[in-house]
Amino acid sequence: MFEDDPAIDAVLIAAPQKVEHYEIASYGTICAWADQMGHSDAFDLFKQNLQEGKAADEKLTTIAESAANPEGEEKGSSIGNQNHESFSI
Numbered sequence: 001m002f003e004d005d006p007a008i009d010a011v012l013i014a015a016p017q018k019v020e021h022y023e024i025a026s027y028g029t030i031c032a033w034a035d036q037m038g039h040s041d042a043f044d045l046f047k048q049n050l051q052e053g054k055a056a057d058e059k060l061t062t063i064a065e066s067a068a069n070p071e072g073e074e075k076g077s078s079i080g081n082q083n084h085e086s087f088s089i
């Protein structure tokens, strides 16, 4: 019924992207805690996980904007860019 609907692809990308955002927030927090407590080995590992989460998020955004919903990219690319440019940890 919905197998050819691009909205389904968009939803299937949005769900794991929400997980990545949760990971980014969590690893960003524990990076700060590890840094504040002087646990440099833990900080390095958490920072690596944080970077992996960001990379996965960027890949999902690229897929969402280019493959899954090209019309959405044309209409909403400035919104997507604003979200990513303003987000730094």
Ligand SMILES: [Fe+2]
Binding pocket: 019, 020, 023, 052, 053, 056
């Ligand atoms: Fe992840």
